Amino acid sequence: xxxxxxxxxxxxxxxxxxxxxxxxxxxxxxxxxxxxxxxxxxxxxxxxxxxxxxxxxxxxxxxxxxxxxxxxxxxxxxxxxxxxxxxxxxxxxxxxxxxxxxxxxxxxxxxxxxxxxxxxxxxxxxxxxxxxxxxxxxxxxxxxxxxxxxxxxxxxxxxxxxxxxxxxxxxxxxxxxxxxxxxxxxxxxxxxxxxxxxxxxxxxxxxxxxxxxxxxxxxxxxxxxxxxxxxxxxxxxxxxxxxxxxxxxxxxxxxxxxxxxxxxxxxxxxxxxxxxx
Numbered sequence: 001x002x003x004x005x006x007x008x009x010x011x012x013x014x015x016x017x018x019x020x021x022x023x024x025x026x027x028x029x030x031x032x033x034x035x036x037x038x039x040x041x042x043x044x045x046x047x048x049x050x051x052x053x054x055x056x057x058x059x060x061x062x063x064x065x066x067x068x069x070x071x072x073x074x075x076x077x078x079x080x081x082x083x084x085x086x087x088x089x090x091x092x093x094x095x096x097x098x099x100x101x102x103x104x105x106x107x108x109x110x111x112x113x114x115x116x117x118x119x120x121x122x123x124x125x126x127x128x129x130x131x132x133x134x135x136x137x138x139x140x141x142x143x144x145x146x147x148x149x150x151x152x153x154x155x156x157x158x159x160x161x162x163x164x165x166x167x168x169x170x171x172x173x174x175x176x177x178x179x180x181x182x183x184x185x186x187x188x189x190x191x192x193x194x195x196x197x198x199x200x201x202x203x204x205x206x207x208x209x210x211x212x213x214x215x216x217x218x219x220x221x222x223x224x225x226x227x228x229x230x231x232x233x234x235x236x237x238x239x240x241x242x243x244x245x246x247x248x249x250x251x252x253x254x255x256x257x258x259x260x261x262x263x264x265x266x267x268x269x270x271x272x273x274x275x276x277x
Contacts, residue, residue, distance in 0.1 A: 006099040007031065007092065009108070012129045013050065013100075018121075018146070021065035022050040025125050026089055026098055030108050038202050040213030042113045042141070046089050047120025054086040054119075059271060061264035066120035070145035071163065071254075074262045077247045079234050086119045109136045113213045116142030122158050123150035130157050141218040143183050147175055157220045159183040159228075165251040166191045182228045183218055187248050193230055200231040 013024040029044045047066045049057050057063040063073055072078040080086065092098065099105075114137045116122045116130055123146035134140050134157050142158035144150060160180035162171035165187050172194070175182050184197065189205065201209040212218065217229055233247050253260040 006097060008089070008098040009101050009105055010093070010098050011045065011101050011133070012125055014126075016065040016124045017126065017151070018068045018124045019065050021062070023065055023120075023124060024048055024050050024093070025120070025129065026093060027114075028089060030112075038211055039115055039141070040113070040211035042115045042213050043109065043137075044085070044115050044118040046086060046118055047122070047124055048086060048090050048093070050093075054082045054090055058082065060268055061262070066124050068121050068123065068146045070121065070161075071250060071260075072145075075246055075250050075260070077233065077243045077250070080119050106132065106136050109133050111138045113137065113139045113141075113216065115212070116140055116157060117144070121146050123147075123154055127151050127153045130154065139213070139216045139219060141212050141216065142220060143218065147178070147180050152178075155180050155220055156222065159218050159220060161185070163247075163251060164191060165248055165255070168251060168255040169194075170255075181220060181224065181226070184228065184230045185233050185247075186230060187233055187244060187251070189232075194228075196227050197230045198227045200229040203231045203234070205232050 008026050008028040008030060011025045011027050013022075015021065016023045025045055025047045027043055027045050029042065033041045048054060049062060049065055052060075052062050054063070057066075058073070067073040070078070114133060116134075121144050122130060122142050123144045130142070140157060142154075143161045144154060144158045145161045147155070147158075147160035160175035160178075160182045162175050162182050163185045164172055172182055172184050176196075193199070199206040201207075201215055202211050217223060217226055233244050250260050
């Protein structure tokens with residue numbers, strides 16, 4: 001019989017498929033219920049740098065190893081609050097709170113639902129890691145912003161995360177042409193749905209009819225016949241108006257082919273100057 005010795009499991013540790021830096025993926029919510037209203041009681045997986053605190057990684061741009069070229073990472077429009085998961089989990093890892101994955105641990109995932117990449121991009125991790133888990137789990141959800149360049153096999157388990165504003169649907173159209181199912185973020189209800197889309201039923205605009213576990217629509221090509229979910233830009237707090245403004249500004253620049261990326265090189269120099277003592 002399996003024993004509860006640790007509070008989570010290190011599913012994999014190695015070099016990021018994005019830039020070769022040291023990363024890991026940790027599964028939590030295995031031995032206790034998760035309190036996430038939107039996702040339901042799903043096992044969560046966090047993809048983190050092994051050697052840099054998540055907040056410092058974001059500040060220095062070192063989270064590229066786990067998030068790739070995701071625009072939300074650069075412009076701070078990501079829905080993840082680092083203090084509500086990534087940072088505590090990183091610290092717990094260094095406190096020895098998690099066990100390394102062993103062959104028999106796969107049984108923890110049987111008849112459970114798993115969230116692939118609660119933080120971080122699943123494409124940074126070898127496809128075989130997710131395949132092993134998903135072949136045992138009852139269901140899963142997953143999203144990647146690396147859909148243009150990643151191992152295309154991952155579309156079996158993940159949705160292509162695409163961003164749009166009214167009158168600009170380039171990412172959606174490209175991902176669809178590459179045979180991905182998509183999960184599209186929009187800035188307002190005026191940004192209309194396509195015929196093959198539906199409003200996420202776990203969202204506020206979808207009247208929170210269910211949660212991700214029970215909907216289970218965002219599981220890649222497993223439901224290839226299903227329409228594609230759409231959601232408003234969101235976050236884990238109510239104060240999202242500034243995120244929406246920043247998101248729209250960024251997307252307009254992308255649409256008009258203007259520079260929008262952060263100058264990490266200059267920011268690193270300034271950060272080191274301030275922190276030198």
